[in-house]
């Protein structure tokens with residue numbers, strides 16, 4: 001019985017398609033290039049927020065649009081996308097290939113398992129809602 005239920009739930013998850021939620025923190029100047037690169041892969045939507053942050057160099061200066069910021073927090077752009085599992089790597093590649101300048105502060109990408117998505121207008125759920 002337990003085996004049966006387990007198999008059923010695995011099959012259910014498989015049929016529904018699993019999803020990832022990707023958060024990328026990039027340099028604001030790279031946003032347009034990243035958006036263009038993402039439109040070449042299977043990114044159906046995204047949310048963009050202007051944020052502030054710091055990484056490993058926290059106290060040190062980093063150039064931003066010719067200005068030397070001496071405070072800890074630097075302007076960054078956060079991009080959030082929900083994607084089908086199978087599109088995760090192409091989205092990560094698209095973001096990192098155009099964001100990599102080789103200098104400090106290029107940013108970071110975090111990937112989480114996404115449990116549920118709902119498309120409000122249609123009531124679709126799972127990866128059909130993306």
Ligand SMILES: Nc1ncnc2c1ncn2[C@@H]1O[C@H](COP(=O)(O)OP(=O)(O)OP(=O)(O)O)[C@@H](O)[C@H]1O
Nearest residue numbers: 025052053054055056057076103104105106107108
């Ligand atoms: N561990 C972290 N947790 C949450 N946000 C982070 C973390 N590390 C970096 N960030 C966010 O990403 C932005 C860019 O980080 P950054 O690229 O400077 O990371 P880093 O580890 O210092 O790498 P690098 O040495 O290449 O600069 C930060 O301003 C911050 O918003």
Ligand SMILES: [Mg+2]
Nearest residue numbers: 055056057105
């Ligand atoms: Mg850094």
